Amino acid sequence: MAKKGGRNRMKRLSAPRLWDLERKKKRFTFKPTPGPHSIAKSYPLGVLLRDLVGLVKTAGELRYVVNAGKVLVDGRVRRTPSFPVGLFDVVTIPSENLSLRLVPSPRGLIPSKIAKDEAEKKLCAVSSKVMARGGRLRYGFHDGRSMAGEGLDLRPGDAVLMQLPDQRVLSEVRLAKESLALVVSGERAGEVGRVLEVKRGTITRERMVKISLPGGEAEIPSRLVFPVGIDKPAITVSISR
Numbered sequence: 001m002a003k004k005g006g007r008n009r010m011k012r013l014s015a016p017r018l019w020d021l022e023r024k025k026k027r028f029t030f031k032p033t034p035g036p037h038s039i040a041k042s043y044p045l046g047v048l049l050r051d052l053v054g055l056v057k058t059a060g061e062l063r064y065v066v067n068a069g070k071v072l073v074d075g076r077v078r079r080t081p082s083f084p085v086g087l088f089d090v091v092t093i094p095s096e097n098l099s100l101r102l103v104p105s106p107r108g109l110i111p112s113k114i115a116k117d118e119a120e121k122k123l124c125a126v127s128s129k130v131m132a133r134g135g136r137l138r139y140g141f142h143d144g145r146s147m148a149g150e151g152l153d154l155r156p157g158d159a160v161l162m163q164l165p166d167q168r169v170l171s172e173v174r175l176a177k178e179s180l181a182l183v184v185s186g187e188r189a190g191e192v193g194r195v196l197e198v199k200r201g202t203i204t205r206e207r208m209v210k211i212s213l214p215g216g217e218a219e220i221p222s223r224l225v226f227p228v229g230i231d232k233p234a235i236t237v238s239i240s241r
Contacts, residue, residue, distance in 0.1 A: 007031060008082050016040045018108030021051055030082045036144030037086030043102070043109065045071065046081030048091065052111055053100065055093065070095055074122060074143075075165030086143060087184060087226075088235070090119050090164065103237055104182065104189040114236050123173065123235055125159045125226055157207070159227045161234045173234065175227040181211055182226045182237050188213060190238060192228065 010031035012023040016039060021029060029051075030044035046062050049055045049071070056062045062081055069077045072092040073085055085091060085102060087109060092099045099119035100111040128140035129149070137149030141160075147167055154160070157175040162168065175181065176198060183191050193213035201207035207222040228237050 008033070019043065019047065020108060020110075021047070032084035033080060033082045035084040037084045037089075039084070041109075042084035042086035044081060045073065045078060045083045045085055045091070048085055048100075048102075048111060055096070055098075065093075075120065088123055088237075089143065090114070090122060092119050101236055104184045106187050106189050112236060112238065118235060120164050121170070121235055122162050122164055123159050123226070123228060123237075124162055126154050126156050129154065129156055157222050157225075157227070171234070173227045173229060175209070175222065175225065178230070179227050180229045180231075180233060181209065182228045182233070183211075183213070183220060183224060184226050185224045186220075188215070188218065188220075191215070192233060192237060193218075195225075195227075198222065 008031055009028045011027060012021055012029050015021055015029060030046040032039050032042055032044045045066065050062050056065060065071060066081050067079055069079060070093060071078055073083065074090055087102060087104065089102050090099060099114050099116060101114045102109040103112045124141040124143055124145065126139050127142050130138055132138045138146055139149050139152065139154060140146045145167065152169065154172060159173040161170045161173065163170055173179065177195055179195050180192055181195050183189050191213045193211040195209060195211050197210040199208040199210065208219050209222050209225045210217065210219050211225065228234060
């Protein structure tokens, strides 16, 4: 009989380089299911809770906690240990009074503790802007969600501050001169700086952002920069343990 569905595990040695795992201690780990984030830019929920946070020690304990509906991602119950969680996703365990947000660092995504009231907010970057059937504008975001564009005036690279879990837009954050932006990948990931200039792209060169970071000025591809606020970041974007 043929197998039903894909594999739910993978070898640790084959896991993405940025996964913060002990690769030789055990042979297998959870494999992310298809979802809002790619495998290279996310952790399976089980890896986050067991290997990074240490909330549980075994896969059995993990499945009990997740299957019981004790874990929320962006305000919604998730019952699959392989569910992928990525940049700025909020993982909440109400029974432990614990809320975590995944923030970038040179070592990859790191869980950072946040306050309970902040767990209801999330920054989402615009990844697509399309005209749907009937001439209606729709925006797609970095975490796979989408919404109608009525009342919004954004372009790919901009961001919105959302109320979770109902996706209500609280404010818009543009990737423009004088805005604050976060580097989300590379050796300077996790650094926040002031945007000095956004350079238009061409057929042969992608759009670049000139930004003033703590270590000096840098010119970075816009796809690696995430607008986070004007005077200060709208949410916690750095590591807090």
